[in-house]
Amino acid sequence: MPAKKNISATSGPTAPAKVGFVSLGCPKNLVDSEVMMGMLAQAGAELTPAAEDADVIVVNTCSFIGSAQQESIDTILEMVRHKTGGKAKRLVVAGCLVERFHDEIRKNIPEVDAVVGTGELEKILAAAGVVEAPRAPSPFNILSSSPQTSRPEGDHRRRQGRFARDSWDGAVADLPNYLYDDQTPRVLATPGYSAYIKIAEGCDHPCSFCIIPQLRGQFRSRRFESVIAEAERLAQSGVREITLIGQDTTCFGEDLGLKDGLALLLEKLAGVAGLQWIRFLYAYPNKITGRLLATIAAHDNICSYIDVPLQHASPTVLKRMKRGGGADLFLRSIEKMRRVIPGVTLRTSFIVGFPGETEKEFEELCGFVREAAFDWMGAFGYSDQEGADAFDHAKKLSPREIESRRKSLMSIQKKISRARKKSLIGREFDLLLEGTSTESDLLLEGRTAMHAPEIDGKVFVNDYPEGNEPKKGEFYRCRITAAHDYDLVAEIV
Numbered sequence: 137m138p139a140k141k142n143i144s145a146t147s148g149p150t151a152p153a154k155v156g157f158v159s160l161g162c163p164k165n166l167v168d169s170e171v172m173m174g175m176l177a178q179a180g181a182e183l184t185p186a187a188e189d190a191d192v193i194v195v196n197t198c199s200f201i202g203s204a205q206q207e208s209i210d211t212i213l214e215m216v217r218h219k220t221g222g223k224a225k226r227l228v229v230a231g232c233l234v235e236r237f238h239d240e241i242r243k244n245i246p247e248v249d250a251v252v253g254t255g256e257l258e259k260i261l262a263a264a265g266v267v268e269a270p271r272a273p274s275p276f277n278i279l280s281s282s283p284q285t286s287r288p289e290g291d292h293r294r295r296q297g298r299f300a301r302d303s304w305d306g307a308v309a310d311l312p313n314y315l316y317d318d319q320t321p322r323v324l325a326t327p328g329y330s331a332y333i334k335i336a337e338g339c340d341h342p343c344s345f346c347i348i349p350q351l352r353g354q355f356r357s358r359r360f361e362s363v364i365a366e367a368e369r370l371a372q373s374g375v376r377e378i379t380l381i382g383q384d385t386t387c388f389g390e391d392l393g394l395k396d397g398l399a400l401l402l403e404k405l406a407g408v409a410g411l412q413w414i415r416f417l418y419a420y421p422n423k424i425t426g427r428l429l430a431t432i433a434a435h436d437n438i439c440s441y442i443d444v445p446l447q448h449a450s451p452t453v454l455k456r457m458k459r460g461g462g463a464d465l466f467l468r469s470i471e472k473m474r475r476v477i478p479g480v481t482l483r484t485s486f487i488v489g490f491p492g493e494t495e496k497e498f499e500e501l502c503g504f505v506r507e508a509a510f511d512w513m514g515a516f517g518y519s520d521q522e523g524a525d526a527f528d529h530a531k532k533l534s535p536r537e538i539e540s541r542r543k544s545l546m547s548i549q550k551k552i553s554r555a556r557k558k559s560l561i562g563r564e565f566d567l568l569l570e571g572t573s574t575e576s577d578l579l580l581e582g583r584t585a586m587h588a589p590e591i592d593g594k595v596f597v598n599d600y601p602e603g604n605e606p607k608k609g610e611f612y613r614c615r616i617t618a619a620h621d622y623d624l625v626a627e628i629v
């Protein structure tokens with residue numbers, strides 16, 4: 137779900153105005169923010185975290201579902217106040233909301249000076265009014281990006297109109313096709329020990345509830361060597377945890393003619409000195425190959441962690457979602473994952489209340505969740521998206537019914553999670569310490585390989601050997617001493 141990060145930049149000697157960033161939405165959007173900040177920094181900018189100090193504010197927006205669009209608009213309006221009653225002189229809106237409402241944003245919020253779509257990140261310098269400072273030639277080429285590629289499946293879907301934006305008034309006409317590479321400057325907004333690498337962009341799947349293909353364009357992969365080069369550079373700069381991201385990382389390399397591209401990439405990354413945890417988000421159910429599972433099982437520094445959003449378990453709902461599969465097939469696939477990777481952590485997410493979802497279909501989903509016993513699970517109420525196939529479906533459930541089903545699915549998972557977390561008491565794991573707990577100054581907190589950054593529960597640390605105060609960003613061996621519904625308590629041993 138959308139997250140909000142305040143990150144900022146100030147410009148160099150020839151243009152001393154400060155530039156502040158607010159990044160909304162998912163990690164993929166955060167990487168776009170990091171790339172834009174990198175371009176600004178390369179042009180002579182420097183970073184500062186306070187919006188009230190900024191002369192230029194950039195809001196990098198999310199448009200995934202209605203609530204994300206609303207949060208984006210609220211944030212833009214909040215930043216307008218810094219322009220009308222504060223120091224800011226320019227306001228720039230970037231990201232998915234621009235792809236969706238390009239013309240509307242400028243028309244309805246006249247304080248917005250410029251918009252930058254997800255496919256035109258290089259325009260951030262002109263949009264922010266930052267003049268590139270004269271300097272020595274840089275090893276980076278800000279206009280570079282991976283070559284344009286596509287999958288036959290994506291080309292086929294394009295001909296069918298999957299990426300068409302005809303029903304969206306004011307949207308950017310051209311689909312985005314930008315993708316950064318290892319030569320693109322980037323400023324990390326994550327802690328120095330952990331970083332995301334976007335390995336692919338866009339999506340070719342036909343899911344009938346989703347507008348991400350229209351927002352982000354056809355699936356395209358970064359070049360294999362570009363990802364490795366970026367990972368090596370990050371590792372040399374102190375990054376210990378890499379999370380590979382994309383709408384569907386399991387398609388990685390298909391557009392480059394690679395078979396089992398993600399498995400090959402993980403194998404190569406496992407050999408990069410200094411990387412202790414490598415994981416990928418997200419997997420598409422029928423793209424999890426035996427080779428991928430064997431690769432995860434064979435390397436200690438590839439986390440035994442798979443996030444596979446299944447969206448539903450009733451075959452009839454999945455068919456209407458244009459995804460396919462069903463509980464029986466998924467259970468067989470889960471059994472295989474657990475057999476090939478002993479102790480694997482499994483996360484999934486579901487959409488509850490899809491148009492026409494009957495009581496019986498919802499019960500099928502509940503039964504599946506009980507049987508599959510995921511380590512982590514998210515449930516989202518169906519959200520209507522103009523431009524998605526499901527938008528025109530006649531049998532919509534009421535918001536009340538959707539929320540009631542979502543809550544009852546989460547209550548099933550809560551019991552499962554509690555039991556699974558309890559079974560970990562007494563066991564030892566590697567823990568990445570992330571600092572003082574946000575819940576209490578008396579506790580430290582961190583994550584194990586079972587916890588992806590900013591998604592899963594936490595591990596609270598309440599004890600460590602005397603005289604050996606643990607340091608943020610370092611790995612320690614810990615023993616689990618207590619468990620809550622989703623969080624764990626541990627001592628460092």
Ligand code: SF4
Nearest residue numbers: 339341343346348383
């Ligand atoms: S695979 Fe994910 S991003 Fe792609 S269309 Fe389906 S839900 Fe959307």
